[in-house]
Amino acid sequence: MRAVDGGERCAVDREHGRPRPKQRRIMEENVSQSQYLHVTAPTRFVEADGIRHAYRQFGQESGTPLLFLQHFRGGMDHWDPMVTDGLAANRPVILFDNAGVAGSSGETPDTIEALADHAAAFVRALGLSQVDVLGFSIGGHVAQALALRRPELLRRLVIVGSKPRAGEDEGTDPDVSEVATRHEVPTLEDFLFLFFEPSPTSQAAGKAFWERRHRRVVDVDPPTTRQTMQAQSAALLDWRERRGERYAELATITQPALVVDGRHDIMIPTINSYILAQHLPNAQLVIYPDSGHGALFQYPELFVAHVARFLDAEVAFT
Amino acid sequence: MRAVDGGERCAVDREHGRPRPKQRRIMEENVSQSQYLHVTAPTRFVEADGIRHAYRQFGQESGTPLLFLQHFRGGMDHWDPMVTDGLAANRPVILFDNAGVAGSSGETPDTIEALADHAAAFVRALGLSQVDVLGFSIGGHVAQALALRRPELLRRLVIVGSKPRAGEDEGTDPDVSEVATRHEVPTLEDFLFLFFEPSPTSQAAGKAFWERRHRRVVDVDPPTTRQTMQAQSAALLDWRERRGERYAELATITQPALVVDGRHDIMIPTINSYILAQHLPNAQLVIYPDSGHGALFQYPELFVAHVARFLDAEVAFT
Numbered sequence: 001m002r003a004v005d006g007g008e009r010c011a012v013d014r015e016h017g018r019p020r021p022k023q024r025r026i027m028e029e030n031v032s033q034s035q036y037l038h039v040t041a042p043t044r045f046v047e048a049d050g051i052r053h054a055y056r057q058f059g060q061e062s063g064t065p066l067l068f069l070q071h072f073r074g075g076m077d078h079w080d081p082m083v084t085d086g087l088a089a090n091r092p093v094i095l096f097d098n099a100g101v102a103g104s105s106g107e108t109p110d111t112i113e114a115l116a117d118h119a120a121a122f123v124r125a126l127g128l129s130q131v132d133v134l135g136f137s138i139g140g141h142v143a144q145a146l147a148l149r150r151p152e153l154l155r156r157l158v159i160v161g162s163k164p165r166a167g168e169d170e171g172t173d174p175d176v177s178e179v180a181t182r183h184e185v186p187t188l189e190d191f192l193f194l195f196f197e198p199s200p201t202s203q204a205a206g207k208a209f210w211e212r213r214h215r216r217v218v219d220v221d222p223p224t225t226r227q228t229m230q231a232q233s234a235a236l237l238d239w240r241e242r243r244g245e246r247y248a249e250l251a252t253i254t255q256p257a258l259v260v261d262g263r264h265d266i267m268i269p270t271i272n273s274y275i276l277a278q279h280l281p282n283a284q285l286v287i288y289p290d291s292g293h294g295a296l297f298q299y300p301e302l303f304v305a306h307v308a309r310f311l312d313a314e315v316a317f318t
Numbered sequence: 319m320r321a322v323d324g325g326e327r328c329a330v331d332r333e334h335g336r337p338r339p340k341q342r343r344i345m346e347e348n349v350s351q352s353q354y355l356h357v358t359a360p361t362r363f364v365e366a367d368g369i370r371h372a373y374r375q376f377g378q379e380s381g382t383p384l385l386f387l388q389h390f391r392g393g394m395d396h397w398d399p400m401v402t403d404g405l406a407a408n409r410p411v412i413l414f415d416n417a418g419v420a421g422s423s424g425e426t427p428d429t430i431e432a433l434a435d436h437a438a439a440f441v442r443a444l445g446l447s448q449v450d451v452l453g454f455s456i457g458g459h460v461a462q463a464l465a466l467r468r469p470e471l472l473r474r475l476v477i478v479g480s481k482p483r484a485g486e487d488e489g490t491d492p493d494v495s496e497v498a499t500r501h502e503v504p505t506l507e508d509f510l511f512l513f514f515e516p517s518p519t520s521q522a523a524g525k526a527f528w529e530r531r532h533r534r535v536v537d538v539d540p541p542t543t544r545q546t547m548q549a550q551s552a553a554l555l556d557w558r559e560r561r562g563e564r565y566a567e568l569a570t571i572t573q574p575a576l577v578v579d580g581r582h583d584i585m586i587p588t589i590n591s592y593i594l595a596q597h598l599p600n601a602q603l604v605i606y607p608d609s610g611h612g613a614l615f616q617y618p619e620l621f622v623a624h625v626a627r628f629l630d631a632e633v634a635f636t
Contacts (some may be wrong), residue, residue, distance in 0.1 A: 257606075263596065265601075274592050277605055278581065285581075285605040287595055289574075289635060302635055305627060309620070317607060317617055 002252030026219035033061050033073040034090065040082035041095075043103060051118060053220065054103030055096035055126075059088025064155050066132045066311065067094045069119065069146075071161075072180060072236070073229050075221035077100030080297045081212050086304030087134075090312060094131070096122055098142075101228050102221035109172040110234035112138070112165075116145035123153055132311055137268065137293065138232060141165075141239050147253045156316065157257040158307055161265055161293045163272030164250055164279065166242040171269030180267070181233070185223050189282035195294025196268055202290055202298060209297040250279035256316030257283040258307060262291030262298065284310065284317060333563075344537040347420075351379050351410065356399035357534040358411075358536035363419060366443035369436060372421030372539065375443075377406025382473050384450045384629065385412045387437065387457030390498060390550050393420030393539035398615045399480070399530050404622030405452075408630060412449070416460075419546050420539035428552035430456070434463035441471055443455055452476040454614065455586065456550055459483075459557050475575040476625055476632065479583055479611045481590030482505045482568055482597065484560040489587030498585070503541050511610025512585055520608050520616060527615040567599035571623055574634030575601040576625060580609030580616065602628065602635060 026042040036042070038059035045052050056076055057065070066087055068079060069123055076095040084093055090207060099118040100108030121132055132155050135143030140162020147154050179190050186194075188210050196206035244248075257280050261273035270287060276287035286306055290293040296303045310316065328408045328584030344360040354360070354376035363370050374394055375383070384405055386397060394413040402411055417436040418426030427433055437460060441449055450473050457482025465472050497508050504512075506528050514524035561567075575598050579591035588605060595603035604624055606613040628634065 001620075049350065159565075263601075270596075271592075274589075274605075277607075278588075280607075283581075284607055287603040289595075289598075289602055290601050299635055302627070302631075306624075309623060310351050317620055 024218050029151045033058055035086040037088075038079070038084045043076070043219050043221075045103075046122065046125045050106065051099045051116065051121070053096055053099075053122050053125070054104040055094060055122070057092060057094045059085075059093040060091050064130060064132050064236075064311075065092040065094050065128060067096070067119070067123065068132055069133055069135035069142045070095075070098075070101070071137035071139055072232050073186065073224045075224055077102075077216055077221045078213060080209055080300050081215055082300035083296060083304060084151040086300060087307060087311075090308055091132075094126070097221065098122075100225070100231065102224050108228040108231035110231040110238070112141045112145045112235050112239050113149065115142045115235060116149055119146055120150045120153055130155050132156045132158070134160065135162060136296065137162060141236075144250075144253065147255060148249055151179070151253070151255070154173075154255050155295065156237035156311060157255050158254075158260065158310070159257060159273075159276060160260040160272075160296050161262070161268055162259075162276065162318060163239075163268045164247050164276055165239055166246050167240075167275060168269050168273040169240065171203070171265035171266070171271065176267050181229060184226075191294070195292055195293050196298065197264060197290055199290055202292070205291075205298040209294065209300075247275065247279045250276065251281055253280055254282060256310070258310040259283050259285045260296060260303065260306070261287050262293060262295030263287055263289050264291070265293045265295075282316070331468065342536050351376055356397070356402045361394070361539075363421075365445045366439035367436065368424065369417045369439070370423040371414055371417075371443070373412060373440070375412045377403075377411040378409050378458050381409040382448060382450050382629075383410040383412050383446060384452055385414070385437070387440065387451055387453035387460045388413075388416075388419070389455035389457055390554070391504065391542050391547050393542055395420075395534055395539045396531060398527055398618050399533055400618035401622060401629070404618060405625060405629075408626055409450075412444070415539065416440075418543070418549065420542050425548040426549035427547040428556070430459045430463045430553050430557050430618060431467065432461045433553060434467055437464055438468045438471055447471075448473050450474045450476070452478065452625070453480060453515050454478040454552060455480060455611065459554075462568075462571065465573060466567055469573070471574050474629060475571070475573050476578065476628070477575060477579045477591075478592060478614050479586055479591075480577075480594065481557075481586045482565050482594055483557055484564050485558075485590040485593060486587055487558065489584070489589065491584035494585050499547060502544075504518060509612070513610055514616065515580070515582060515608055515610050517608055518611070523609075523616040524612065525610065527618075531615075564567075565593065565597040568594065569599055571598055572600060574628070575584070576628045577601050577603045578614060578621065578624070579605050580611060580613030581605055581607050581613045582609070583613075585611040600634070 028042045041056040041058040097104035099106045133143045140159040192206045194201040259273050259277045261270045277283040290297045343568045359374040386528040415422035417424045451461045458477040510524045514520040577591050577595045579588045595601040609616045
């Protein structure tokens with residue numbers, strides 16, 4: 001493990017990306033990891049397979065770490081502190097930027113499988129032999145690919161707002177692609193459309209999430225680049241292609257899995273979560289009402305309670 | 319409320335039914351309801367709309383009572399003590415026999431709506447203005463009809479292994495009807511087929527459930543009669559008929575609802591629970607792995623945890 005301390009970090013220009021402003025970093029202090037929270041955990045760096053990965057670790061010092069795999073165009077700052085801190089109460093939590101994303105070096109690859117391989121290399125570079133993963137959206141696809149390619153690295157999976165390879169597209173809102181890519185930095189309005197329902201309750205929950213998401217103001221990620229957006233778009237297109245018998249590969253993912261979605265996910269239709277839970281041999285499904293793709297950010301306390309019970313049970317589903 | 323004390327109860331012959339042996343009753347003592355458990359709560363009787371309903375109440379003395387609505391041919395003894403006592407830890411729990419079922423007088427009616435009306439009359443006869451309901455299988459159908467006909471009586475609904483009117487039948491195992499009706503008193507073998515998966519884990523859970531289900535040995539229900547079986551069968555057939563736009567009536571059930579099923583329900587295909595949660599305007603769905611119709615008895619602790627969180631939240635889904 002070659003963890004690199006924080007401090008002022010060099011700005012990196014990227015092809016197609018904006019020059020990155022220097023980030024004000026939180027200096028690591030001689031405190032235990034359990035004293036850090038989502039907003040105070042210093043960004044660290046570790047090199048794996050030629051990528052200098054930005055990551056943050058906080059929460060309990062012992063227990064199986066929970067690795068968060070982020071959504072399309074998202075970096076470490078785009079999780080909900082109520083979710084990350086809530087789950088960190090009883091386990092180590094690790095946020096990271098995959099290859100080329102936000103604070104990590106390199107180019108973002110254009111297949112889900114390559115993203116999974118980078119995630120695996122990152123886990124190994126941290127010296128970890130096994131983790132739990134919480135994959136959201138494209139991160140849920142990466143979680144599945146990771147389980148298929150490196151099953152020994154995973155103890156349990158939480159898959160949120162995701163779909164299997166060659167999943168159902170019917171029900172995807174036709175405006176999703178445009179809204180998800182129209183702004184260099186996605187706006188509140190974009191998220192209220194993409195992640196939440198039009199109902200007043202869901203919209204209010206979206207605004208509350210947005211406020212929480214911006215509580216961290218120092219040592220933040222640079223925005224993700226156009227290259228990341230394009231490569232992840234290509235990876236999503238590739239994930240739509242069938243490979244062999246549809247859904248057959250899911251039968252080989254034997255880890256206990258918790259599959260979560262909102263009732264009306266306009267980005268990745270909710271029926272995909274049902275399909276995942278039907279085809280994964282050991283999966284529990286939870287679907288929340290009055291919510292969409294970002295259900296985990298709409299019901300952070302309930303989501304944390306469900307996930308914590310799932311992860312903490314000595315025998316899964318007891 | 320005209321509650322009738324326990325003690326030796328008259329045997330009642332029924333058309334098509336067996337003569338009932340006199341039951342040894344638990345005498346009510348001067349103890350608080352919270353000291354009773356599933357196996358010790360005395361059977362009481364209350365008259366409502368000409369039916370003398372057998373019921374048992376135990377658990378906390380305050381809070382919204384949770385009324386259990388039982389499955390096809392089932393009486394009060396056919397719940398899992400781990401589920402009833404688990405939920406009674408934080409609320410009053412009421413088990414009862416609907417009209418003509420087991421220890422209750424009268425004839426079992428042959429529509430879900432009439433069963434719901436009897437349940438409503440029973441609730442009012444107990445002097446209760448509002449309850450939560452946990453309806454399992456045909457009891458889940460009754461819960462829906464109750465919500466449609468007497469919405470003011472219901473605070474929240476738990477619907478397990480059920481389906482909407484005119485739900486999906488594809489996926490029902492062709493042997494279900496025969497196995498569910500072949501024995502005068504359904505056997506362990508019947509339940510292991512109907513309620514559990516063929517996997518060793520699910521079968522073992524089924525046997526453990528069977529052992530728990532028989533812990534109550536005094537003051538037990540008489541078996542349900544052939545008349546109950548035939549009337550409930552007719553009610554189930556009627557529930558298959560479409561009335562107006564399919565699933566449209568579900569939109570009017572605005573109570574918070576928790577919909578629960580096993581991943582492979584061969585009695586009432588699992589997709590029905592997905593459909594219920596999609597069409598009920600305020601419902602959360604939970605589907606458990608490696609389980610069937612009787613998932614609530616396979617994962618009693620997890621089920622109780624999920625239901626208790628749902629019922630206990632001051633604002634549903636928080």
